[in-house]
Structure formats: C-alpha cells, structure tokens
Amino acid sequence: MSPAIGMSLLVLFMGTSGVLGSEFKRQTSSSQASAQPSLLSEFRFGFSAQDPWGPEGQDGSANLTGEILFAKPFTASDLFTSYFIPRPHVGGSLNFDGRTSFAYAGLSWTVDVTPDIFVEGSVGGAFHNGKDQPLAHRQEFGCSPLFRESGSVGVRLSANWSVMATVEHLSNGGTCSDENRGLTNVGARVGYSF
Numbered sequence: 001m002s003p004a005i006g007m008s009l010l011v012l013f014m015g016t017s018g019v020l021g022s023e024f025k026r027q028t029s030s031s032q033a034s035a036q037p038s039l040l041s042e043f044r045f046g047f048s049a050q051d052p053w054g055p056e057g058q059d060g061s062a063n064l065t066g067e068i069l070f071a072k073p074f075t076a077s078d079l080f081t082s083y084f085i086p087r088p089h090v091g092g093s094l095n096f097d098g099r100t101s102f103a104y105a106g107l108s109w110t111v112d113v114t115p116d117i118f119v120e121g122s123v124g125g126a127f128h129n130g131k132d133q134p135l136a137h138r139q140e141f142g143c144s145p146l147f148r149e150s151g152s153v154g155v156r157l158s159a160n161w162s163v164m165a166t167v168e169h170l171s172n173g174g175t176c177s178d179e180n181r182g183l184t185n186v187g188a189r190v191g192y193s194f
Helices: 002-020
Strands: 040-049 062-070 087-095 102-112 117-128 146-156 161-171 183-193
Touching: 040 087, 040 161, 062 183, 102 146, 117 161
Parallel strands: none
Antiparallel strands: 040 062, 040 183, 062 087, 087 102, 102 117, 117 146, 146 161, 161 183
16 A cells, blocks of 8 residues: 555645645736636546555555546536536546556536635446456456445645545445445545646
8 A cells, every 4th residue: 555655645745846836827818718618627637545445455556547527517606506516527547456447437516615625526437347256356346337436625726736635436336246345445636627
C-alpha cells in the first residue's frame, strides 16, 4: 500500500505547489463573458491504493485513475436547487500490477461546504477485467457490470484547479453471487475545471 499512498501524496503535493506557486487572474473580457458553455465540465487524474484491506491490495497494488465530468444537462435558477442536478461522468482505473482494472460511467453530485471546500458523491456502473471466481491476489466479483459508488472531499485551489481525496467501491449488490465483498480503492486526484 505504501507506493500507492506515496503516489497519492505526490499528486496532492504537485497540485498544491503548482497552483499555489502561481498567480491566477480572473479574466473579465467581453469575449470570455459571451463564450458558449462547454460540453465538458472537468478532467481529473490521480492515483489510488487498490483494495488496501483486501486480497487485491496485497503488496501495495496501485492504480492510475482518470475521469471526465460533463456539464450539467440543465441549470437551476438558485444554488440550492442546482445541487440536486448531477453531472454525468466517465472514467477508468488502470492497475499497475495486473490486477483488476475497470471503466465506469455514472452521475456525480457536488456540494460546496465553503467557497473553497466541497464534498461529492457519485453512483453508476463499472465494467471490469477481474475474475468471476476467486484466485490468489484477486477478488471474486461474480459478474460484470458492477455497481460503483464513490465519495470525495476536495479543496479548490483556484477557479480552475482542485485536489480531492476519494474512496470508491465496486460491488455486484448481491445480484449475481452470494459472494459480494467488492473492491474498495482509496486515493487522491487533481481536477481541472473548464
């Protein structure tokens, strides 16, 4: 688990030092104000520890993660109502040790705690290359696709950059196997908002 934690801390440090070391200026030109909204909302990348409390996490297995969040399909007139409108997302997790990797899609809800701190939850599904039956250093999943849930706590470093700690869980939800321990990954990510 120590290589994954080290890489996650490196991502947090790089994101924090790079952003805090430079000045960010808000551009208020009329051309920026009249720009059309983008289909893309945010891009995230980082590292995670693969199932640190389970068989897939033996010997400190780690993942490279990436995620794209799309703009909300519609906007609300007030901030409170806008929190209930999710952003669609797609992403993936590539394991460095030949253990389970997966691709996922779903919906994310982001809520501001303060102007700089936010929490986020997401739900969706994931396709994986793991095993349906248990093997050494591999978790039994029972089927594919799986349910995927995640939670994050993040800090906005500027108008565009953020860092976050994330926990994600994949499980069959008891739909295709009596064995349903699932897979839980813990990591850190850097986000860039468009």
